[in-house]
Structure formats: structure tokens, C-alpha cells
Amino acid sequence: GTIYVQESRFKARRVGGAYVARNVSRYLDTVMSDWPAAFQPLVYCWRGGMRSNAMAVILAQVGWRTSVLSGGYRTYRRRVVQRLYDGASLDKVVLIDGHTGAGKTEVLQRLGEHGVQVIDLEGLAEHRGSLLGALPGRPQPSQKLFESRLLAAIERLDPERPVLIEAESSKVGERVLPPAVWSAMTGAPRIELVAPAPERARYLAATYAELGHDAETLIGLLSRLPDRPGRKRLEAWTGLVRGGALEELAAGLMEAHYDPAYRRSSRQHERATLGTVHLERLDGEGFAAAAKQVAELTVGR
Numbered sequence: 001g002t003i004y005v006q007e008s009r010f011k012a013r014r015v016g017g018a019y020v021a022r023n024v025s026r027y028l029d030t031v032m033s034d035w036p037a038a039f040q041p042l043v044y045c046w047r048g049g050m051r052s053n054a055m056a057v058i059l060a061q062v063g064w065r066t067s068v069l070s071g072g073y074r075t076y077r078r079r080v081v082q083r084l085y086d087g088a089s090l091d092k093v094v095l096i097d098g099h100t101g102a103g104k105t106e107v108l109q110r111l112g113e114h115g116v117q118v119i120d121l122e123g124l125a126e127h128r129g130s131l132l133g134a135l136p137g138r139p140q141p142s143q144k145l146f147e148s149r150l151l152a153a154i155e156r157l158d159p160e161r162p163v164l165i166e167a168e169s170s171k172v173g174e175r176v177l178p179p180a181v182w183s184a185m186t187g188a189p190r191i192e193l194v195a196p197a198p199e200r201a202r203y204l205a206a207t208y209a210e211l212g213h214d215a216e217t218l219i220g221l222l223s224r225l226p227d228r229p230g231r232k233r234l235e236a237w238t239g240l241v242r243g244g245a246l247e248e249l250a251a252g253l254m255e256a257h258y259d260p261a262y263r264r265s266s267r268q269h270e271r272a273t274l275g276t277v278h279l280e281r282l283d284g285e286g287f288a289a290a291a292k293q294v295a296e297l298t299v300g301r
Helices: 002-006 009-029 050-062 070-085 104-114 121-125 143-155 179-186 197-207 209-213 215-222 231-242 247-268 284-298
Strands: 093-100 117-119 163-166 190-194 273-278
Touching: 002 009, 009 050, 070 143, 070 179, 093 104, 093 179, 104 117, 104 163, 104 284, 117 143, 121 143, 121 163, 143 179, 190 284, 197 209, 197 247, 209 215, 209 247, 215 231, 231 247, 273 284
Parallel strands: 093 163, 093 190, 117 163, 190 273
Antiparallel strands: none
16 A cells, blocks of 8 residues: 555555566465355455455356455444434334243244244344343353344345244344334344243253352352342352252342343333243243244234
8 A cells, every 4th residue: 555655656556566466376275175166255445445356256167156345344343333323213113021040042943934034133143132141151242233234134135024023132242133123123023922930940941951050150240230130149159059959049130130131121112012922831842832922923014
């Protein structure tokens, strides 16, 4: 860039061409050495300039079906922001709602079997949506990557058909829901899942079983709950963690934290209810039956 401005365009391109050639050679000899012929690379620069085009030409000559991102990442990012922040909100959103541990994620993931469109926010954000929801060994994507995944999911939708989304807060872990999605969710009707409290506690203990393998980390997370537990309650929960009584711990968390938070949220966001689906057992058969009922409730929306 300095040579281009201060000396000559020709010299800058010659020097740049040498850099590109060396770098492409290095990649072909190392990173790309075992890539299959079926691989389809997408190449881009910040603004879609000569470097990406030069590399794309060589990769195409090798035999890979190569594409270049027109306008570069800067143009693409502007499009993401325009759609998710400045554009209109989603249409025909229906929420799957219910207490923590009612199996919302499990039911959502089965709706595709019934031809129902879904956006799995927790899957896109790689987080289960609560203070305890981090996935072991899987850091969350950056906010920009989360938004790119979200836009890709939205653009696969048929806007004339309903889309099911799990009821979340405005954040999934540390990732923030953009206005186009959050505004659609705040005004969307809901389908509520209801399950017995003991069954929810059992399901939560099984789902979050990996947390029991690191007692001190789990105890630290419990002390950071938004509605801070008192000293006696935290001591009791600490004893349950160290004793491996995760089901009893889950029941205590539901009673003291999750269920009151759900009631507060329900009062704050009053939404039309399309129906209620009861699950007596939170297992494969129960989730499958609930998904079928949810799909039936969304027909004609």
C-alpha cells in the first residue's frame, strides 16, 4: 500500500504479486495439501481486492470449485447489520415456552421431522442459555460469527410459513440477539410446554451432569446467580454439589431461582398462547409426542 501511494502502481503490484505467489505456494504445500477435490473454498479480502482474486484463480486452476465474496467481508458485514439491525423484524414467529427443564430444546430439535421451520438460537450460539449453560470445551462464537450464522438461518426460511424459536432472554450466554430477532420474539405468540417438577429436576440433572465433574466451578457459578442466594442456601447447595446430589440441587434451583424468574418473565412479556403441551415423561418418546402436538398447533399460522 505504501509503495502504491508513494512510488508506483506497477511496482506495488509486482511486489504484491510476489507475496501472493509465495503465500499461495506455502498454503498448497501445507494447509491445503490433503484437501479433497470436492472441497469448495470461498475466498475473500476485507474489500474484495486483488489478493482474493489472485488466490481464487490459482485454486480454481488446481481444480477446486472456487468462489470469491463480492465486495469482500466489509460489504458482507454491512449486509448482516442492515438485515439484523436496521431491517424489518421476522414474520410468523412462534415461541416454544415453558419452565426451565421442560424439554424446549429437545422438542425444537424434533420439529424438522414434521416439516416445521425452526431457528435454534442455542445451537447457533453454542450455549444453553443460562448461567450454567456453557458447553464443556466449546467456547461461544464471536458476536459477528453468531450473527452470520443467524442471518444464514433466516435466509433459508420460507417467509410465508411460521418459524418456531425457543423463548430466550435477549442474550444467549454472552451473545446478544439482534433487534430483528428480539423484536419479533417479544411480540410472538407462544406454545407452552408443561412437565412435572420432579421430572424436570431429573432431566436437568442428566442434561447438566458434566457440571458435577467440577464441583468447585459449579459452586462458583451458583454464587453468581442474578438473585444471589443467601449464605445458608448456598451452603446447602454446596453440600449437594460435593455429595453428587445433582437432582436434589436441580429441584432447589428450580424452586428458588428458575421458576420465579419464569413467572416474572411471563408477567413482563404477556403473549398470546396458542396452546399448552403436557409432557409426563421427559424422554425420547415424550419429546417426539410433544413435537407432533407443537407442529399441529402451528398449522395455519
